[in-house]
Amino acid sequence: MKIAFLGPHASFTQLACSQIFPNNELFPQSSIIDCFNAVLNGDVDKAVVPLENSIEGTVSMTLDYLYDFENICIEAEVVMPIAHHLMIHPNNENFETVISHPQALAQTFHFRHDHYKNIETRDFSSTAAAAKLVAENPHEKWAAIANSYAAKLYGLKIINSNIQDFEQNHTKFIVISKNKSLLELDYPKTSEKTSLLITLPEDHAGGLHQVLSVFAWRQMNLSKIESRTLKTGLGNYFFFMNIANEWHPVLSKNALEELKSIGATVKFLGHYNEYLLES
Numbered sequence: 001m002k003i004a005f006l007g008p009h010a011s012f013t014q015l016a017c018s019q020i021f022p023n024n025e026l027f028p029q030s031s032i033i034d035c036f037n038a039v040l041n042g043d044v045d046k047a048v049v050p051l052e053n054s055i056e057g058t059v060s061m062t063l064d065y066l067y068d069f070e071n072i073c074i075e076a077e078v079v080m081p082i083a084h085h086l087m088i089h090p091n092n093e094n095f096e097t098v099i100s101h102p103q104a105l106a107q108t109f110h111f112r113h114d115h116y117k118n119i120e121t122r123d124f125s126s127t128a129a130a131a132k133l134v135a136e137n138p139h140e141k142w143a144a145i146a147n148s149y150a151a152k153l154y155g156l157k158i159i160n161s162n163i164q165d166f167e168q169n170h171t172k173f174i175v176i177s178k179n180k181s182l183l184e185l186d187y188p189k190t191s192e193k194t195s196l197l198i199t200l201p202e203d204h205a206g207g208l209h210q211v212l213s214v215f216a217w218r219q220m221n222l223s224k225i226e227s228r229t230l231k232t233g234l235g236n237y238f239f240f241m242n243i244a245n246e247w248h249p250v251l252s253k254n255a256l257e258e259l260k261s262i263g264a265t266v267k268f269l270g271h272y273n274e275y276l277l278e279s
């Protein structure tokens with residue numbers, strides 16, 4: 001199987017991807033949208049992309065593309081511990097700018113505020129891409145925030161370890177594909193869930209309540225609801241929802257039909273399992 005991931009090598013996404021798909025061909029992509037396009041165009045069978053972090057919250061680009069790309073579904077969810085390190089080129093100890101992925105910069109904000117208050121930051125496409133950039137530019141006054149494998153691979157020196165603002169730091173990655181088959185992985189199964197994207201019927205009092213009651217009276221257990229802007233104007237949202245129950249075909253079919261009958265649009269993203277990975 002061919003698997004795309006947010007690269008380059010030694011990104012956190014690659015660490016997750018290599019654990020899920022140890023014996024498959026992995027194809028690094030330079031952005032999350034490239035991962036979605038690679039799946040959509042049939043260049044790869046699946047892709048692994050980050051969806052949510054326990055400190056910084058949702059990776060909003062991934063949520064947007066789940067909404068925008070019609071035929072993409074979620075096959076599995078994997079959760080991995082995340083440890084960030086500050087690293088420099090071994091021949092250049094001076095740095096004035098820290099480069100990393102915006103999620104990594106956000107997850108280390110208080111550390112940087114407390115220890116390197118006047119150091120600038122620069123967003124980059126991934127933590128590993130930032131480490132590679134620092135390694136390839138020894139004369140620039142740059143440091144990167146990335147994982148220890150990236151430091152090793154790109155020959156950088158770690159000057160501060162475990163700099164995430166909360167010790168418990170986990171990122172949830174999803175496996176996306178074009179078909180809806182369930183993925184059987186050899187990892188401990190912790191739960192089953194279903195993800196839906198819902199837009200409400202036209203704006204009226206109680207619209208969201210009406211949608212939520214479709215699940216409530218069927219005792220379908222909503223474990224997450226997140227609103228995200230539709231980008232059609234202020235106040236217009238779609239909702240990402242997770243249902244924690246096992247998938248009950250009849251109950252769920254009825255619920256989806258009722259949602260449609262009240263004017264909500266529903267995109268079924270998948271019914272899948274959640275797995276825990278090592279760091």
Ligand SMILES: O=C(O)C(=O)C[C@]1(C(=O)O)C=C[C@@H](O)C=C1
Nearest residue numbers: 011012013050101103126127171
């Ligand atoms: O930059 C990376 O290494 C990634 O794999 C991306 C990403 C993310 O977007 O959340 C993955 C895990 C960490 O939370 C930080 C960055």
